[in-house]
Amino acid sequence: MNKFYQLKVLEVKKETQDCVSVSFDVPYELHETFNYKPGQYLTLKFNLNGKEIRRSYSLCSSPVIEKSLRISLKLVKNELVSNHINNTIKVGDFINVMPPDGRFFVDVKKENSKTYYLFSAGSGITPIFSILKTVLLTEECSYVYMIYGNRTENSILFKKELDKLIEKYGDRFILEYTLSHPNSNWNDLWKPSKEQIFRKGRIDTKLVKWFINEFPLYAKNAEYYICGPETMIENTKKTLKAIDVPNERIFFESFERTNSNDSP
Template structure:
């Protein structure tokens, strides 16, 4: 159940000029609730200047090697929460935290003999870091290749930790800098289509990888995904996580046909409570309507990216304006992002408890 719990900040450490790591101590009684898989994220809730603010941050700790849960937070220009965390957060502070969520997961299986390839840039390293540490610790026969783009060495989050981890011969780290001279054109510049093309041609074995994981700016994700597909990589093997609402990927979202317009009855089930709402097909989203009716439903980004607001439609139909986080299979099963969903049948039952 996606409820907030109060966690204590164990420590805050500075990673670079504009990024800190925040470590949480999970009390014994909440250990099970806060179990997570590599790649998942936490939603943090703050009250800043009298206003509630929620943000999702990927866990960079590994559930297999780290006792404390860790998120790394990079300052965003004018970012209310990221600047608050960087400027004010300290050990001992109590924060409202939602249990780990998210579909961008690398499932660890100690018997696997896999090769994983990751592309990341800037703060997109956070979920990848959790995956990498987990694979190296638990899948003793697997290999991991990471292409990691940054401006310079000093601005690179986890630069030292990655260098340390790369002492393990199963981990191949390729750092690419856009504002640093490396002496090799291949590792200078940005991770764009041309660069990915060249990198792959240099080592065609990369294409045989069992899974590709990308996290970073949308342009990078699109460039890598397109190039991999052009090289014939099955799209089932390509996984990515967006931190912001996309622009380039919007084209892919399809609108299904609508067979009902008008005011629908929507039953919302959350935490074993049921509330019935009247909601116009062209009105507010199901999430906003439920909040308006005082149901404390979960949400974070409200931008179709994080999937915190996921629920199952168990009766009737609802459509989403956008979806950048649910898989095709989940949509097929009836899952929706309620922050994007509107009813399109006379009666709809939306169950958050099934998410």
């Protein structure tokens, strides 16, 4: 199970000032091995300074839309693997990658009629983005309500792609952006265009409660997916439970889980 395969890097793309995406080619004979569900992650293996190091990255690509596998990583000064990838990895390189894994995923089905509530902050958008694209394309009778929190306007990952989704699926997809440190001089709301309102603040109890109230269940069958910093995950879970969302309908992914023996 713990087998790694060498995948070729197809593209390295700077998404924002502190985020880079890497796409991998999957040769025909590995298509089945690297088949995945939206929300799952890849584990990459490197040998750095004579030490084997593994890191996991959620797939932000969609299995029904993109042929290649794409991950996006946040760059933080002095952090090891993310900076190694950003500074040294280039198109044509081969990287050791373990097949997709993880229990944070959506079993997307054409006949589903569900309400999805998606909560993401910062780089926690990666698995959520995969879920979002896949559900919107495949489940024509499902509705998606999403909150996406960032620090500033410039740190919003996949902004252009998200805006295209709003344009295409606006009748069953609502996205609320919220910024903790907006550049502009705001009060509580900012309206950059006719379609969009940006909020000021973090994803906290008040915002989650308002959101659920404002966008009530479309279909009874609702599921709640959360990915972001630990405090945001905990707060959102707590708020959902307080308004009687059953535990088994709440799913979350934490990036802080360690899966490498070199982790501090």
